[in-house]
Amino acid sequence: MSDALNRLEQMVDAYFGEASGMAFDVAHGDEFESIELAAAACDLAMSDALATQMPSDVRSKVLDAMLDLEARRSEETTDALPMSSVPTVVTTRSRFAISGWVAAAALLLIGTATIMLRNTGPMTLPEFQNAYADIETATWSDWDNPELAGVTGTVYWSESAQKGYMTFTGLDVNDPKVEQYQLWIIDERGLSQRISGALFNCDGSQISVPIEPGIEVHDAAAFAVTIEAPGGTWVSDMSRRVVIASLGG
Amino acid sequence: MKPCILEQVASGEEGAMAALMDAYGGLVWSLATRFCRDRSEAEDASQDILLSVWESAKRYDADKASEATFVAMIARRRLIDRQRRVRREIASETIEASVEAKDRLSDSEDLARVSEEIEKLPPEQREVLRLSIVENLTHDEIAEATGRPLGTVKSQIRRSLLKVRDAMTKGGVA
Numbered sequence: 001m002s003d004a005l006n007r008l009e010q011m012v013d014a015y016f017g018e019a020s021g022m023a024f025d026v027a028h029g030d031e032f033e034s035i036e037l038a039a040a041a042c043d044l045a046m047s048d049a050l051a052t053q054m055p056s057d058v059r060s061k062v063l064d065a066m067l068d069l070e071a072r073r074s075e076e077t078t079d080a081l082p083m084s085s086v087p088t089v090v091t092t093r094s095r096f097a098i099s100g101w102v103a104a105a106a107l108l109l110i111g112t113a114t115i116m117l118r119n120t121g122p123m124t125l126p127e128f129q130n131a132y133a134d135i136e137t138a139t140w141s142d143w144d145n146p147e148l149a150g151v152t153g154t155v156y157w158s159e160s161a162q163k164g165y166m167t168f169t170g171l172d173v174n175d176p177k178v179e180q181y182q183l184w185i186i187d188e189r190g191l192s193q194r195i196s197g198a199l200f201n202c203d204g205s206q207i208s209v210p211i212e213p214g215i216e217v218h219d220a221a222a223f224a225v226t227i228e229a230p231g232g233t234w235v236s237d238m239s240r241r242v243v244i245a246s247l248g249g
Numbered sequence: 250m251k252p253c254i255l256e257q258v259a260s261g262e263e264g265a266m267a268a269l270m271d272a273y274g275g276l277v278w279s280l281a282t283r284f285c286r287d288r289s290e291a292e293d294a295s296q297d298i299l300l301s302v303w304e305s306a307k308r309y310d311a312d313k314a315s316e317a318t319f320v321a322m323i324a325r326r327r328l329i330d331r332q333r334r335v336r337r338e339i340a341s342e343t344i345e346a347s348v349e350a351k352d353r354l355s356d357s358e359d360l361a362r363v364s365e366e367i368e369k370l371p372p373e374q375r376e377v378l379r380l381s382i383v384e385n386l387t388h389d390e391i392a393e394a395t396g397r398p399l400g401t402v403k404s405q406i407r408r409s410l411l412k413v414r415d416a417m418t419k420g421g422v423a
Binding site: 005012018035047061066 | 266303313314317318321322324326363378379381382406409418
């Protein structure tokens with residue numbers, strides 16, 4: 001069986017929840033979406049979804065809620081949002097177009113996330129390894145035509161502590177005034193949400209960086225690093241990819 | 250052919266949201282009621298899906314799929330996310346495609362092609378695909394319901410879905 005076919009079959013399994021620890025949606029976004037489109041087309045072809053009407057009371061209720069959000073959208077601005085060191089939740093779809101109401105929702109999430117932030121300072125890696133019994137590890141690999149190839153290292157993640165550590169060898173030293181590295185955590189929610197886990201710089205050939213997401217991660221599946229503008233981003237388009245690591249993958 | 254509603258939504262045209270609801274509210278409602286346990290949850294899910302469609306409208310590419318397929322993809326993605334989040338089991342009722350639904354398939358080139366591809370599948374393979382996608386059964390549940398080995402169920406689903414994907418790709422819609 002060819003690697004490509006094998007990968008596609010694994011994607012089908014992942015789509016139906018028959019494979020865990022996979023992060024195909026992030027690693028191979030377009031290919032994974034082609035599986036999603038095929039499943040959606042099958043659904044429409046085999047069900048009566050296209051012939052169904054939404055009940056009028058539901059239509060009114062949902063439309064009112066949508067219009068309300070649309071009205072709020074015009075009242076919100078996103079430009080003033082500080083990004084540095086603030087944990088973020090970003091929906092995948094918002095990488096293409098973030099609306100004001102999404103920003104409003106993000107503000108609420110940030111408020112919650114800020115409250116949830118642990119006040120303890122970061123441990124060293126050995127301290128972290130000694131502190132938690134449920135640490136899982138995953139190794140970095142090149143991420144789908146990466147901007148920097150050949151970067152290696154390990155991710156250490158404790159689901160109970162909701163924090164982790166990551167090491168890198170071969171990451172380019174960055175100028176923080178020009179660009180920074182950002183870690184994204186993909187959990188069981190897959191495409192629907194990804195969580196910013198760290199914004200960091202590289203100042204040497206080998207570095208270790210604490211992972212401290214500001215909101216709860218539900219069964220972490222994968223970790224991915226991108227290069228972003230200084231201060232990080234809410235809405236990474238994931239175009240400047242570096243490495244990815246899948247737990248159990 | 251329907252006007253491109255998603256373009257109107259993406260550009261923020263007045264009335265676009267109502268048009269989206271009129272065109273695809275039923276589709277979203279159908280999927281939501283199939284995945285959700287009760288009407289209240291289906292209402293929440295429908296709103297969540299339509300917000301996602303709104304947010305994703307700029308990404309729509311007519312060369313990859315029809316609008317209906319794109320909306321259904323977003324809907325299924327959101328519903329699967331919800332379902333996995335609460336880790337519940339779904340008991341679905343069998344749904345037979347209505348004549349009206351089949352007639353409307355001809356409006357969308359990709360759906361017509363997919364329908365044709367599904368018709369070409371051996372009946373048992375078609376049934377397994379339907380149980381998985383429409384009835385939302387797990388592979389284990391399908392194996393139990395049909396008495397077929399789990400490995401057979403898995404490979405039939407993989408083969409069927411990839412055939413459909415290939416048909417969409419070759420036809421220039423995926």
